[in-house]
Amino acid sequence: MGQSLTPPARIGLVGCGAISGQYLTTLARTAGLELVAVADLDRSRAEQVARARPGIRDLPVDDLLTDPDVDIVLNLTTPAAHADIALRAIAAGKDVYGEKPLAATTAQGRAMLSAAASAGVRIGCAPDTVLGTGTQTARRAIDDGLIGAPVAATATMVTAGHERWHPDPDFYYQPGGGPLLDMGPYYVSCLVTLLGPVTAVIAAGSRTRDVRVIGSGPRAGERIPVAVDSHVTGVLTHAGGVLSTLVMSFDAGATRAAHVEVHGELGSLVVPDPNRFDGAVQVRGLSDPDWRPVPESAGYRGAGRGIGLADLAATTPGREPRAGGTFAYHVLNVLESMLTAAATGGTVPVRSRTGRPAAVPLSDG
Template sequence: MRVGVVGCGAILPQYLQTFAGLTSVQLVAVADLEPARAEAVTADLRGVRALTVDDLLADDEVDVVLNLTVPAAHAEVSLRAMAAGKHVYTEKPFTSTTEQATQVLDAARAAGVLVGCAPDTVLGTGVQTARKAVDDGLVGAPVFATATMLTPGHERWHPNPDFYYVPGGGPLMDMGPYYVTTLVTLLGPVASVVGAGSRTRGLRTIGTGPREGEQVPVSTDSHVTAVLVHESGVLSTLVMSFDGVATRAPNIEVHGELGSLVLPDPNYFDGDVELCTLAERDAGWQVLPVSAGYRGAGRGYGLADMAVTPAGQQHRANEELGFHVLDVMESVLASTASGASVPMRSTAARPAPVPLGDLA
């Protein structure tokens, strides 16, 4: 697939590094609302053109649009790309709302194009090794899981953190996709959720860059706790916070009747998976050998996986999974407002497992 990127922000360099090692995708064009940013990207990339957004969407040399815009623009750019006959792969979240996501799904079916959605970190050896352990019965029947993401706030390092603190942002919508996607990959889709949220202060102070010292207003919850009831009956406890200082809690734990797993940070593709079994509890935690997933994966592997998946088969970082993850997060926020349990309006099949191997 020949790739055109819309949005030349902070995440793009990670995709560029990945594309340099892949043969299934080829970057041919980039565009940004600020033309100088697109031109700066192409300065060191032979054969890659800097275009306007309109010109990129109309370019016959572009097969798929990689949508790296801010979340509020995901739906608009994806819809425009599909109207131009392009496949689409978008950064997380899929869109800002499930209403927008429904429009994107309908448009994709009408246009007959493929749609993919980050995060693709679940395709790496970390989450896939853990999934194989669960599927192979190393923990027995899963009972519950915990997922914890805690940081003092992105304003400490991000020069323009405003979008993290408005509706559509916050710790759940920003970092939740990594954790919820991992939980669905491991334990299956979610049937209902109940959540609660809070915010500790109304202003955040930017800690770096040209706006250092400027204060950003907060209009969304900066701490969210939820319980996800999976269709299988497994319960996952989710803690997403921009209000904590530090934690010793593992990013994700899965507990079953026969054992417990500790996973690496789902924001990354690899890392150790540790197992402690009931039968060998005195031996403590043991690191499992890497047994599944794409070796050496990086951001963009979801797009490459979409490119190599045979026709008629569902690629792994697909639109149904992206929609379901968004539905889970939106429902959690609805529950924080109402105090009631919220049933899911969607479901999604667990993506196909990734055998241990190289996509590059």
């Protein structure tokens, strides 16, 4: 995001698990952010991170959340702990930026937003991949009328399950996890960024097996229980009338479907993987013989996980950051409404509302 003219925001990181490495890379190269402390329930993991970075303190979680030298708490705990850590940080007067989803339930998410408003602090939340050149270039193409008025979209994520590679995958198969709440935030955040908020959903879900086997690491071969649906599909109705079809699965090996496609009156757009920041955008008009590339035109170039944290730190106080809590709450509301629809077999209204975040001009991440 270029050079900062103000002192860097001092970051305290809670949760030194697998995803933290990507955030640490972004923190190390971003002028507006300064990592000052780390914490983890497994103190040895925090110590390992601190040892590799001179000047970084490893602290107990409670101490980090109240440390006067921490401006923003970066919450990289498991989904079940997101709300608890965030609420404790907010009570200490800290801004919070968390991994997705915002919380395990919308009730917890509402409590977080309410507490933050009362305390006068800000909440940001992943995924910030939608701020990269892939989704932002697609957004500009749509906003510029390249495919005319959008009519429909599809979003597809198919994998055999994270237990094949993750050494501690238990939380992926507990409430707050599953393909919908783990990977769905990337895809729904992309769809809402491109097409606006969702007003209603229908859905169905299934579970192919009740036990998964860890495939790597010191626990390889251990069996873990599955407490959530591992395949969920549904249709999202956007406020403007666009219908998006969503497929999220931990039950199959692969797919040839595009990660995201948007179909309009004048053509269709292929949007790159919303779990990445970049990627090729392609368009095919009604009279085009084949797909053609859309030149990169918007978004943070070279961005990595944590660019949303930098965006929050650079956002004027009192304004909602692009990867903000209100947006993340709406995405969570959509996902939870899909689970309700899958369980009840009916159409479920989505009560929350959000605007589309401000577009990101083409700039360095």
